[in-house]
Amino acid sequence: MGNAVIQVRDLVMAYGERVIQREISFDVNAGDIFVIMGGSGCGKSSLLKHLLGLLEPAEGSITYGDTNFTTADPVTRQLLRRRWGITYQSGGLISAMTLAENVALPLEQYSDYSASEISEIVALKLALVGLDGFQSYMPSEISGGMRKRAALARAIALDPDILFFDEPSAGLDPISSRRLDDLILQLKESTGATVIMVTHELPSIFTIANNAIYLDADSKRMIETGDPNWMREHSEHAVVQQFLRREADTNAADHAS
Amino acid sequence: MTPSVEIDEHQKRLRLGGDWQQPSLPDPSAVLPLLENQAGNWQADVTDISAWDSRLHALLLRLHRILARRGDKLELTGAPETQQRLFHLATAVAPPTQAPKETPPLLSIPALREGLTQVGESFLDSLAFLGSAIQALFRVVTGRSSMRLRELVSSCYQSGPDALPIIVLTSVLVGMILAYLGAAQLQQFGAAVYVADLVAVGMLREMGALMTAVVMAGRTGAAYAAQLSTMQGNEEIDAIQTLGIDPMEFLVAPRIIALVCMMPLLVIFADALGILGGALVAGGMGVTPLQYISQLESVMTVTHFLVGLTKAFVFAMLIAVAGCRAGIKAGRSSAAVGQATTDAVVTSVVYLIIADAAINILCEQMSI
Numbered sequence: 001m002g003n004a005v006i007q008v009r010d011l012v013m014a015y016g017e018r019v020i021q022r023e024i025s026f027d028v029n030a031g032d033i034f035v036i037m038g039g040s041g042c043g044k045s046s047l048l049k050h051l052l053g054l055l056e057p058a059e060g061s062i063t064y065g066d067t068n069f070t071t072a073d074p075v076t077r078q079l080l081r082r083r084w085g086i087t088y089q090s091g092g093l094i095s096a097m098t099l100a101e102n103v104a105l106p107l108e109q110y111s112d113y114s115a116s117e118i119s120e121i122v123a124l125k126l127a128l129v130g131l132d133g134f135q136s137y138m139p140s141e142i143s144g145g146m147r148k149r150a151a152l153a154r155a156i157a158l159d160p161d162i163l164f165f166d167e168p169s170a171g172l173d174p175i176s177s178r179r180l181d182d183l184i185l186q187l188k189e190s191t192g193a194t195v196i197m198v199t200h201e202l203p204s205i206f207t208i209a210n211n212a213i214y215l216d217a218d219s220k221r222m223i224e225t226g227d228p229n230w231m232r233e234h235s236e237h238a239v240v241q242q243f244l245r246r247e248a249d250t251n252a253a254d255h256a257s
Numbered sequence: 258m259t260p261s262v263e264i265d266e267h268q269k270r271l272r273l274g275g276d277w278q279q280p281s282l283p284d285p286s287a288v289l290p291l292l293e294n295q296a297g298n299w300q301a302d303v304t305d306i307s308a309w310d311s312r313l314h315a316l317l318l319r320l321h322r323i324l325a326r327r328g329d330k331l332e333l334t335g336a337p338e339t340q341q342r343l344f345h346l347a348t349a350v351a352p353p354t355q356a357p358k359e360t361p362p363l364l365s366i367p368a369l370r371e372g373l374t375q376v377g378e379s380f381l382d383s384l385a386f387l388g389s390a391i392q393a394l395f396r397v398v399t400g401r402s403s404m405r406l407r408e409l410v411s412s413c414y415q416s417g418p419d420a421l422p423i424i425v426l427t428s429v430l431v432g433m434i435l436a437y438l439g440a441a442q443l444q445q446f447g448a449a450v451y452v453a454d455l456v457a458v459g460m461l462r463e464m465g466a467l468m469t470a471v472v473m474a475g476r477t478g479a480a481y482a483a484q485l486s487t488m489q490g491n492e493e494i495d496a497i498q499t500l501g502i503d504p505m506e507f508l509v510a511p512r513i514i515a516l517v518c519m520m521p522l523l524v525i526f527a528d529a530l531g532i533l534g535g536a537l538v539a540g541g542m543g544v545t546p547l548q549y550i551s552q553l554e555s556v557m558t559v560t561h562f563l564v565g566l567t568k569a570f571v572f573a574m575l576i577a578v579a580g581c582r583a584g585i586k587a588g589r590s591s592a593a594v595g596q597a598t599t600d601a602v603v604t605s606v607v608y609l610i611i612a613d614a615a616i617n618i619l620c621e622q623m624s625i
Contacts, residue, residue: 052499093493096408109501
């Protein structure tokens with residue numbers, strides 16, 4: 001495909017001898033909201049860590065644009081990462097730094113902005129996620145939902161081309177997680193970024209995703225790829241339909257009540 | 258009513274009855290060979306059971322698995338619907354195909370070999386870690402690192418002033434212990450005044466550095482390991498890495514520098530307090546302060562002092578590296594934090610003692 005931002009080919013993920021997933025191949029196109037789905041323990045977060053270069057593939061390759069990330073040297077990887085924004089499952093905010101310092105970190109690391117420019121950008125990004133005024137708070141002094149939003153502010157500090165989210169709404173109540181979903185969607189629409197998201201929250205999947213893969217824990221393979229709405233209706237794999245339907249039905253019930 | 262099992266061999270039926278919540282249940286070993294030898298489905302009739310708990314289900318599952326091995330089934334009859342459903346739930350899952358994980362007995366040749374290999378690997382790994390730490394320190398010195406001054410200052414504070422109270426306590430006491438030990442022997446020869454020599458040389462060359470190091474290993478080394486492994490669990494280290502920052506520069510370098518700068522200061526402090534502690538005991542033995550001081554003057558040399566400081570420097574490096582390595586290499590669970598702190602303290606104390614012995618042998622050979 002011409003405008004694929006990320007191409008993954010024949011990826012095998014393993015911790016030592018233990019293979020978690022094999023034969024993973026997919027494309028993520030520019031502007032996609034791409035969801036990595038699957039039951040607990042199937043290797044979703046591991047796949048994300050492979051995409052981020054935190055884990056190295058046992059076999060296969062990951063390509064960003066024209067650059068083979070798997071074989072790239074550290075400097076090239078850094079150049080690519082500069083264009084990414086990442087939030088982690090537990091937020092990943094540096095606990096010894098205030099929110100402002102956390103958000104400023106990528107700016108200081110990657111840009112030549114002056115200190116006053118940086119503090120203005122920090123205020124803007126925190127305002128975008130509804131946390132203006134919390135600059136001097138430590139991550140331990142705010143709630144879990146606020147931490148996730150602060151992490152989002154840090155992720156968008158450099159106006160990235162690709163946003164990675166590891167279970168953005170895990171552990172949040174339905175209202176907060178819906179707000180976070182909306183926020184991600186708005187940010188994505190205003191910046192045109194490509195979004196890669198690991199989640200098993202079905203409302204998130206159906207409201208925001210337009211492309212997805214399903215990783216199966218039993219067969220250790222990627223068994224389905226495509227639009228999740230299409231998957232729900234037309235997947236040949238019962239487990240994918242079950243995964244998307246059963247939860248989708250509860251979701252419908254939630255909306256009805 | 259006592260729990261019972263009746264076996265009807267011809268109809269291939271088990272009748273279970275009575276109260277199956279009682280502490281002692283019938284021994285099923287009589288039933289097992291029957292089930293194994295009689296092909297075909299069996300029935301378990303539980304109509305007469307008045308009460309039961311999970312032990313009955315466990316037994317039924319066990320019987321079911323024996324039959325399932327040759328393709329037969331155990332049918333449960335007479336059970337209320339809820340229990341029936343529970344039984345279905347348990348039997349619907351295929352029996353585990355994965356062989357249970359083998360753990361070799363604690364005292365065996367393979368376990369010993371594995372243990373020794375681990376020790377060897379951990380030593381090599383420590384060397385590699387020390388290497389990359391030194392590289393990071395070099396980048397810090399040449400000003401090409403992402404280390405933050407604030408991180409360094411707060412690490413210095415933690416491993417310096419914060420540690421003072423406990424260092425005061427231990428070094429005064431160690432000085433007193435040395436003095437008591439020497440006084441008991443020296444008094445026999447009427448040479449109690451030489452307590453000062455023993456305390457001064459003992460503190461300066463050996464105990465000042467070693468005791469401070471042991472306290473710092475338990476205090477700061479463990480704290481480093483706990484901090485870094487918690488950061489690992491919170492994905493902070495992942496975040497730092499993907500922001501293009503080297504955790505060795507950002508997190509490890511300031512901690513090593515802090516401890517290496519603070520330890521010699523603490524050791525000087527400990528030396529002084531130890532000698533003071535010795536003076537208290539010597540005073541009790543009839544040695545006047547003036548005698549004590551003049552004795553100190555004759556025995557305290559710069560060499561002793563520098564040997565102690567060298568040790569302090571080496572020990573600080575070892576403690577910081579062991580602590581940081583344990584933290585950085587830790588797993589992501591909360592149990593990993595405990596494991597990391599234990600690792601940090603154990604390895605640093607072992608390294609300390611080995612390094613101390615090595616330095617002493619070296620000094621002896623060089624007649625220092």
